[in-house]
Structure formats: C-alpha cells, structure tokens
Amino acid sequence: MRYSGFQVIKQALTGHKGWTPAWRDPEPQSHYDIIIIGGGGHGLATAYYLAKEYGQKRIAVLEKGWIGGGNVGRNTTIIRSNYLLDGNEPFYEFSLKLWEGLEQDFNYNAMISQRGILNLIHSDAQRDAFIRRGNAMLLGGADAEMLTTAQIKARYPYLNTKDARFPIKGGLAQHRGGTVRHDAVVWGYARGADSRGVDIIQNCEVTGFRQESGRVVGVETSRGYIGAGKIGCAVAGSSSRLMSKVDMRLPMESHVLQAFVSEGLKPVMPGVVTFGAGHFYCSQSDKGGLVFGGDLDGYNSYAQRGNLPVVEDVCEGGMAIFPAFARARLLRMWGGVMDMSMDGSPIIDRTPIGGLYFNGGWCYGGFKATPASGFCFAHLLARDEPHPTATAYRFDRFETGHMIDEKGMGNQPNLH
Amino acid sequence: MIIDHPLLGPRDSAEFTYMGDAKLIDRPDPDAATAARDFYDYAYLRDNPAGWHDELWFHEQGDRSWLVVTRNTITHEIRQVRLARDVARARGRST
Numbered sequence: 229m230r231y232s233g234f235q236v237i238k239q240a241l242t243g244h245k246g247w248t249p250a251w252r253d254p255e256p257q258s259h260y261d262i263i264i265i266g267g268g269g270h271g272l273a274t275a276y277y278l279a280k281e282y283g284q285k286r287i288a289v290l291e292k293g294w295i296g297g298g299n300v301g302r303n304t305t306i307i308r309s310n311y312l313l314d315g316n317e318p319f320y321e322f323s324l325k326l327w328e329g330l331e332q333d334f335n336y337n338a339m340i341s342q343r344g345i346l347n348l349i350h351s352d353a354q355r356d357a358f359i360r361r362g363n364a365m366l367l368g369g370a371d372a373e374m375l376t377t378a379q380i381k382a383r384y385p386y387l388n389t390k391d392a393r394f395p396i397k398g399g400l401a402q403h404r405g406g407t408v409r410h411d412a413v414v415w416g417y418a419r420g421a422d423s424r425g426v427d428i429i430q431n432c433e434v435t436g437f438r439q440e441s442g443r444v445v446g447v448e449t450s451r452g453y454i455g456a457g458k459i460g461c462a463v464a465g466s467s468s469r470l471m472s473k474v475d476m477r478l479p480m481e482s483h484v485l486q487a488f489v490s491e492g493l494k495p496v497m498p499g500v501v502t503f504g505a506g507h508f509y510c511s512q513s514d515k516g517g518l519v520f521g522g523d524l525d526g527y528n529s530y531a532q533r534g535n536l537p538v539v540e541d542v543c544e545g546g547m548a549i550f551p552a553f554a555r556a557r558l559l560r561m562w563g564g565v566m567d568m569s570m571d572g573s574p575i576i577d578r579t580p581i582g583g584l585y586f587n588g589g590w591c592y593g594g595f596k597a598t599p600a601s602g603f604c605f606a607h608l609l610a611r612d613e614p615h616p617t618a619t620a621y622r623f624d625r626f627e628t629g630h631m632i633d634e635k636g637m638g639n640q641p642n643l644h
Numbered sequence: 645m646i647i648d649h650p651l652l653g654p655r656d657s658a659e660f661t662y663m664g665d666a667k668l669i670d671r672p673d674p675d676a677a678t679a680a681r682d683f684y685d686y687a688y689l690r691d692n693p694a695g696w697h698d699e700l701w702f703h704e705q706g707d708r709s710w711l712v713v714t715r716n717t718i719t720h721e722i723r724q725v726r727l728a729r730d731v732a733r734a735r736g737r738s739t
Contacts, residue, residue, distance in 0.1 A: 466694075468692035472691075477685075477690065477692075478692065479689055481664070481690055481692050482717070527657075527662040527699070527715075528717045530694040530717050531717070531718055535645060535720070570687075570688045626684065626687075626688040627681075639687050640664070641664075642664075
C-alpha cells in the first residue's frame with residue numbers, strides 16, 4: 229500500500245480498517261541469491277537498494293533479534309556531513325543527499341529535519357582547524373558557514389559564551405545537517421525492501437558459515453541452514469564476534485557509547501550543538517527531551533549499558549556551555565555497542581573468503597551514514613566493485629598505511 | 645568498576661587509563677623475516693572477545709603502574725589483577 233494524504237483521509241472515513249502490516253513475516257527459504265546478516269539500518273538499507281537500484285532478486289535479511297532493536301534505535305539521530313578527509317567527505321555528503329530525498333524515495337515519513345548542526349570553537353587554533361574543515365566540506369560539495377559569536381548568540385541566547393576556561397569564539401555551521409526519527413528509518417527501509425520482495429527474517433541468529441573450496445555457500449542459523457550465493461555482514465557492534473566464525477580478526481574493538489534524554493522541555497534548542505572543548509553534543513527531540521551524548525566509556529564492552537563516571541563527564545560538558553539546563557532532570561540513558569575501528573573510519577569491502585562481504589567499523593558515526601552505507605554496500609555486493617564514494621574503506625588500508633584518521637589519534641580505538 | 649590493585653588495594657577504575665588488549669605485551673621480533681606482517685597484526689588486529697579479556701590498565705592517577713586486568717566484557721566482572729611487569733617477565737619479555 230502506498231502511503232499518501234488520500235490514504236489517510238480514506239482510512240479515517242472507513243474506520244482505519246484497511247491498514248495492512250508494513251512488512252511480512254516470512255519463513256526462511258532454503259536458498260537466496262544474497263543474504264544480508266543484520267537487520268539494522270545498514271542491513272535493511274543494503275537490501276532496499278539491492279532490490280531497488282541494482283535490480284537484485286531473492287534477497288533475505290537475517291536479524292538475530294527484532295529489526296530496529298540494535299544501534300539504529302540507540303543513537304542520537306543526528307545527520308551531517310562535516311568531515312575533513314578525502315576518503316570520508318564525499319561519502320558522507322552522498323549520504324546527506326540521500327537523506328534529503330529519502331522520504332519521497334521510500335514513501336515513509338522519517339521526520340527528517342534539517343535544523344542545522346553547529347560545532348563550537350573555543351580557541352584560535354580550533355578556529356583555524358574548523359576553517360580548514362569548512363573549506364574541505366565546500367570542496368566536497370557540502371555546505372559550511374563560519375559563524376561569529378554574535379550570530380550564535382542570536383540563535384542560542386542562553387549559551388555560556390563567556391566561560392573563563394572555554395569561551396565560545398565562534399562556530400562552524402552546517403545548515404543542511406539535522407536530525408531524523410531513527411526508528412522510522414528502519415521501518416521505512418524495511419517496508420520498502422519488503423514491498424520489493426526482500427524476505428526480512430527476524431529472530432534468526434547466524435551461528436556459523438558453511439564454506440566449500442574457499443567460498444561461502446550458506447549460513448547456519450537458529451532457524452536452520454540457509455544457502456546463499458553471496459553473503460553481506462552488516463552487524464556493527466558485533467562484527468568481531470560474527471567474523472570470528474570464519475577465523476577473521478578485525479582491526480577494531482567493541483566499546484559502549486551512552487546516550488541520554490532529559491525530561492520534556494518547551495522548545496529551546498533549534499538545532500544540534502557540539503561542545504568543542506569537551507565531548508558533549510545536544511539536540512532537542514520533537515517530544516521536547518534534550519537528547520545528548522559524549523565520550524565512550526573507554527574500555528572494551530559488549531554490555532549495552534554504561535557506567536556512571538561517563539554520565540558525570542557528559543553532564544559536566546553540558547553544564548559548561550548550557551548552564552541553563554542544570555535543573556533539567558535526566559529521564560533516560562542507555563548504551564549501544566560500537567565497532568571502534570583503528571582509525572575511526574568504517575570498512576565496506578570484500579573479505580578474503582569468496583562470496584563474503586563486510587560492512588562495519590562505523591565507530592559512533594553509523595547512523596548518519598545509513599543511506600550511503602546501504603547504497604555502497606549494495607553496489608559492492610551487486611557489482612563486486614566499490615562504489616565511487618567508498619573506495620577508501622578497505623580492509624588492507626591499515627597494512628598499506630592508508631588510514632583515514634579524522635582525529636589523528638592513531639591505533640587507539642577508544643580515542644576516535 | 646573497582647580494580648583491586650595488587651599493591652594498593654581496591655581503586656576506582658576512573659583513576660586508570662585503558663590501554664587495550666594485554667597481547668600488546670607480546671611485541672613481535674623486529675628482525676624476523678615476517679616482521680612487517682607481524683607488526684601489522686600486532687598494531688591493528690584484535691580478538692575483541694565477548695567475555696573474558698586480558699587487558700592493560702595504566703594507573704595514571706595513582707602509582708603509574710601497568711596492570712593486566714582479566715575482565716568480562718559482557719558483565720564487567722573482574723576475575724584477576726596482576727602487575728603487567730610480572731606478566732611480561734613470566735612470558736620472557738624481559739629479565
């Protein structure tokens with residue numbers, strides 16, 4: 229069923245009895261041309277673009293739990309393309325352009341709101357760095373604007389610009405950045421993929437791979453063996469666990485990242501703001517809660533919950549720039565497990581095993597990448613060559629010295 | 645998390661800096677024929693297990709000792725804490 233204003237009125241007049249489930253709940257078939265492991269945003273987007281843009285048939289998405297139950301439901305919903313390096317900026321700008329047309333493309337309201345993102349500047353050196361980054365963004369086809377403190381103050385009058393330790397000296401704005409209703413992204417991609425014949429199989433955990441002469445031929449799952457021509461893994465957070473089943477060690481550690489939401493407030497935050505001296509970023513949801521986050525807990529973790537020292541650290545960062553929020557109470561906090569790669573950038577590549585492809589290492593930047601990640605992974609799976617915007621996301625870049633290290637932190641995954 | 649330091653007793657983990665998988669103690673031989681590949685493996689690839697994990701913690705806000713902490717990455721339970729020095733010596737890393 230195509231969603232439209234006409235449908236809403238028609239269903240309203242007929243007692244809302246005509247709505248149908250947004251996707252089927254099929255039994256797994258014995259063989260598929262392409263299996264995607266992981267029914268998160270990236271996996272479902274991959275299946276959607278495989279069917280829609282690359283004309284592939286007989287596709288299945290296997291999900292261990294339920295779709296949207298992993299990191300795509302645990303992020304802080306921000307989209308942006310404010311990257312510096314050549315390997316990254318064209319990819320993230322491609323993603324932002326896909327976001328801009330996404331709701332019409334998959335006929336689903338994802339509440340995409342280009343309310344803008346603002347990175348605050350606190351020192352002269354940081355201003356130089358952000359001017360450079362803004363120029364890199366412009367060269368990559370994105371938008372960027374340097375704002376003065378007065379311009380920022382007009383939009384965020386309660387920002388603490390005169391803090392003695394970290395005064396706000398200006399900011400780098402990307403007006404096309406913003407937020408998206410993250411659950412709707414999953415539902416939209418799932419519905420779009422399903423309507424094009426993709427089988428979305430939930431509660432189906434992959435327990436092993438079956439190989440014949442150096443090539444994968446199928447997966448063992450909690451719902452039996454399923455054969456496949458090609459297999460794509462998109463299970464960021466659990467990539468090392470999954471790939472250990474084919475004895476691959478990955479250039480990454482799994483870390484927990486926490487996110488927080490305050491009680492509902494009246495509209496105070498028109499856009500997304502990031503603190504440039506500590507690690508804190510914040511936006512306001514349509515329900516009114518302040519949605520914010522900060523650093524990783526910092527040690528390997530597969531627990532989808534964090535510990536208290538980071539809660540304190542994140543809230544301190546918030547207080548430094550938004551003292552007015554001191555009385556807002558924390559409503560909820562949660563954690564998601566990240567693939568933290570050795571250079572802070574993702575991997576979309578073939579593996580040494582025939583027919584097995586990998587998408588992961590998204591660190592904590594995976595949500596904004598969802599459309600382009602799906603598009604580029606679909607391109608790789610369908611054509612066996614990387615998409616032009618994702619040629620740098622290779623496994624071998626660590627061995628050949630072609631790291632994409634935005635923050636220049638080296639091989640310390642917890643610092644990216 | 646509380647880390648039971650072998651010399652100082654129970655300390656808040658916030659005093660420590662996490663330095664990664666304790667396999668980093670086993671630095672490869674730079675003169676080996678396979679050194680380039682060995683160092684790539686050493687510097688970049690990780691087992692990253694879900695479960696028990698030997699890892700390095702540096703007591704940066706304390707006595708600046710390095711510890712090997714055996715911790716469960718799912719539950720954060722800590723089973724064993726040793727001085728990294730002792731672990732390295734036991735593995736023949738130095739005398």
